[in-house]
Amino acid sequence: MDTNLPSFVGPQGIENYLNLSFVSLDFETTNLEKGSALNKDNDIVLACWTVNRNGQEVKRRHIWGDELTMQPLLDDIASTDFVVAHNAKFELQWLERCGLDLYDVQVWDTMLGEWVLHGNQKVPFNLEATSQRYNLGGKTPLGAMCIKMGMATQDIPVSWLQPYCYQDVDLATNIFYDQLDRCQEKKLMHLMLVRNLTCVALAYIELQGCQLDREKVINAHQEAVTEMAELEQKLIVMCGSINLGSSKQLGEFLFEKLGFKIPLDHKKKPMLTAKGAYKTDKLTISKLKSTNKEQEEFLAAYIRFNQLDALVTKNLDFFKGVVSEYDGVFYGVFNQAQTGTHRLSSSGRKLKFAGKKKESGAQLQNLPRQYKGMFTAHDDDYLIGEADGAQLEFRVAAELGGDKVAEAEIVAGADIHSVTSSVMIEAGHPDFIGKSVKEGRQGAKAHTFAPMYGGNGKLPAEQAYAEFFKKKYHGISGTQRSWCEQVVTRGWFTTPYGMRFYWPGTKMSRSGYIENTTAISNYPIQGFATGEIIPIALVAFWHRARHLDITVWNTIHDSLVSRVHKDCVDQYKELSKQCLTTDVYNFLRDVYNYHFRVPLGVGVKVAKNWGASKEEHVWSVWPDGKETYELKE
DNA sequence: GGTACATGCGCC
């Protein structure tokens, strides 16, 4: 079976842009759910496009009609190298409905162009604001007015909508030419290629949907609701009819009625909100000291109730609605052009449930881990596979810092959390008192990489650990400091992988502390790991699995989640390994001109339900092809 | 009745 990559997933992708043979496209659609192609009740109303070769417009065409009438557009797309559009994911999902195979298409998304050119600087990326930044003027007033007023697209007069649509095409074309110059000048073409390749893969992945296991959802929901009802009765007896969801009411009850003392933080200051209100978050509540039976009982019941309440309102109610009213399938949205680090973000596609006033949705990147097991494949012949980058951010930090100590530990497979545990024990951290290194290991995980993200610690033992970490991995900490110094000098800096990050006006205090240190230290690591490497791996995986019975349906920062036919499991593991390691090295070398040295690792789990496998296959693969394998249980 | 903000909390 062909598992090769298409030519444009590599340097040829950039060549294609420079050859200037493209279709520039805009659809006007009916506007349920912002015109999403996933809504089957939406339709294309009008398509306008131009065909451009060698930088010259050679054709201008439009079609008033639905997705069944777009063959001339598909033919034009097939005759050029790429498609230009603003927010191309929208057009791509419509093109898929028109019959285009997304695996064959390359795009230049002018919205993503703005994202890449602006780095971590937040500006509005919509077409109108972007046009104004490029001095291309605003939109045709009449068409724009109708759209803004929310008029049904199909009711807008032809003579208004058609010029409006053509104008968007022309704006995108002009912005594209300008962005192409700017991206070359700032040496950002490789990043732009990855954003655009990722965009097409995401357009496809969003169409797949997430499948919930009906029985598991109903049972979990029932259990939680029953337990909550019991707790609620108990709580009402104790506190009357106050609303426990209100931190104001709960705070008054805890600190005024029940007489809890306001806990003190590590600086011996009372734990209050910035505005001086009572804090009722998990951390504060966990610090409360009961001095009588009433306090003790209330606290126990409240903590459990609150935990369940959050799970039920944010997830279980939604999941139950999905299995009851939507055949167990729901969809998420992946947002590019959202984060400063150039990670993806995700949001939920909202659903309406019977008897509920408000629509609700669930995003795919913050599902409680305990509920992963509720996700399954649509069919008994399929399994769920998850492949994640092993210790990805630490390995990337070692790489960017040229840190020999960290690299040696990664190569040796050293147990870093045990080291943290022993440092914490020696420094007398209260959570580690009386524990052996082994017993403290689990709790140490939360501390291990905090200094890499700029954490200096609060308790003396944590501060001692932060010092230990920075000294031990002086390659990482020294490199982070040099990034900070560059930012002080000129307000921005270029990461080793070519990304530009901006913190204008950053100053150094007399003590030597540099503003924004934590962010400056963190962005390049998070950005390279989860904004470049994982998207590269995702694109490679998606293309290579094209002709296999393997479908990616989620990605969470350092992982790819797929449904896998039971006969494809071995290929799935092999492909995961290749795409998260070798393909990354090759792409970085050929497109980024970046020669990665630290071995990357990948962990693969396959089971009937997401995350349910007790065993994990873990590989490390070196850029020269050497590899190691370990089965973790 | 709507919007904006604050708070809290899930994930990596």
Added chain:
DNA sequence: AAATGGCGCATGTACC
């Protein structure tokens, strides 16, 4: 004056 980074969603509160 802030010293762990990055997000999105639900709820309550303040305000118009």
